[in-house]
Amino acid sequence: MRKIVLACILLLFGAAPALAELKVVATLPWIGNLARILGGDQVAVTTLVKPNQDPHMVEAKPSMILAGRKADILMYNGLDLEIGYLPLILESARNPRIVPGKPGNFNCSRFVKAIEKPTAIDRSMGDVHPLGNPHYHFSPSNILRVAAGMTDALAELDAVHAETYRQNYKEFSTLVAQKQEQWQTLGFQGKRFVAYHKLFEYLAAEFGFQIVGYVEPKPGIPPSAAHVEGLIASMKSSHTDGILTTSYYGRTEAESLGEKTGVRIIALPADVGAMPDTDSWFAFMDRVLTSLR
Numbered sequence: 001m002r003k004i005v006l007a008c009i010l011l012l013f014g015a016a017p018a019l020a021e022l023k024v025v026a027t028l029p030w031i032g033n034l035a036r037i038l039g040g041d042q043v044a045v046t047t048l049v050k051p052n053q054d055p056h057m058v059e060a061k062p063s064m065i066l067a068g069r070k071a072d073i074l075m076y077n078g079l080d081l082e083i084g085y086l087p088l089i090l091e092s093a094r095n096p097r098i099v100p101g102k103p104g105n106f107n108c109s110r111f112v113k114a115i116e117k118p119t120a121i122d123r124s125m126g127d128v129h130p131l132g133n134p135h136y137h138f139s140p141s142n143i144l145r146v147a148a149g150m151t152d153a154l155a156e157l158d159a160v161h162a163e164t165y166r167q168n169y170k171e172f173s174t175l176v177a178q179k180q181e182q183w184q185t186l187g188f189q190g191k192r193f194v195a196y197h198k199l200f201e202y203l204a205a206e207f208g209f210q211i212v213g214y215v216e217p218k219p220g221i222p223p224s225a226a227h228v229e230g231l232i233a234s235m236k237s238s239h240t241d242g243i244l245t246t247s248y249y250g251r252t253e254a255e256s257l258g259e260k261t262g263v264r265i266i267a268l269p270a271d272v273g274a275m276p277d278t279d280s281w282f283a284f285m286d287r288v289l290t291s292l293r
């Protein structure tokens with residue numbers, strides 16, 4: 001009996017390295033997924049926002065603060081996308097490892113070439129994105145840069161496994177390059193879409209299509225009847241390939257616009273996991289790009 005107990009204890013201690021996993025807290029699903037891809041078995045990832053949740057409208061919850069308290073590293077989108085809840089989590093978690101300036105505070109947007117940076121910030125216009133467009137997770141070139149930065153951050157915090165993280169990054173970047181070749185053959189040049197929100201600007205820039213109109217007159221501002229009338233008129237006078245929408249964004253408005261103009265509605269996942277079979281960033285991008293064809 002004693003021997004069995006001893007064996008159990010040894011087994012427990014044998015399993016101890018698993019407890020040494022880095023505790024990663026990611027705000028958005030794509031960030032959590034990237035951390036899992038690059039961190040592999042060395043990280044335990046908690047993601048705060050659900051795939052179908054509107055990332056602009058998240059509220060801090062006690063469970064998020066608790067996760068922040070235990071985190072070794074906090075990874076977030078930045079460009080003010082988490083402004084409504086992240087400052088509160090940081091303050092309430094009282095975790096010195098994840099405060100700005102520490103290696104455990106990882107702002108993904110530091111590695112991004114942001115587009116639509118306003119030259120003058122005028123919040124009276126209601127624009128919810130005063131630092132530039134924060135939806136760069138649709139951008140393979142930016143995701144690669146974020147992944148490289150994330151690899152360095154993981155390697156710094158957990159030097160013992162630095163080589164593993166670098167190897168994971170190498171595999172990731174090889175796969176991105178392969179996928180990029182496939183994706184670029186899908187042929188989006190010259191296509192014209194209307195979207196509810198400015199979610200797809202990076203995608204349009206990298207794959208050569210145009211977003212010719214928005215249901216929102218400005219990001220975060222609901223449309224007036226006059227704005228929608230103007231949009232309908234312009235959609236009737238020039239060709240539009242589709243109305244882009246997501247599960248949380250303006251589904252009703254998009255449907256009514258589709259009915260009035262005869263233009264098809266294309267529902268896209270807004271983040272990793274937001275639709276069936278989009279559980280990795282690659283599957284998510286596959287789904288987005290094949291839906292646009």
Ligand SMILES: [Zn+2]
Nearest residue numbers: 056197198219
């Ligand atoms: Zn936005």
